[in-house]
Amino acid sequence: MDNQNLKIFGKIIAFLRKNRGWSQEDLASRANLHRTYIGSIERGEQNISLKNIIRLTEAFDISLADLFSYWDYI
Known part of the structure; x- marks a missing residue:
């Protein structure tokens, strides 16, 4: 992915996280990833x-297709 695509992907992750009312720590815990890694993704x-x-996607309980369906809206 180029830098622009990485930024779009990060915005999607941040949107989904905030839409659920989760902190970066909440998402990190649910996805078994480190909080700083979530921040760098976003x-x-x-x-x-x-x-x-x-x-x-498992943490958000959505499919890969659902995740990438946000691409055109961010």
Whole structure:
């Protein structure tokens, strides 16, 4: 992913997290990831692996297709 795509992906993750009323710590705990890693994803600084994308979709209880369906709206 290029930097712009990383930033869009991060905005999607932040949107979904905030929409649920979760802190970065809440999401990190649910996805079994570190809070600072969540922050770097949301800022578009992290080229996240598919394994960790799946962890996030499981934490949000959504499919990969649902996650990427937000792409055009962010």
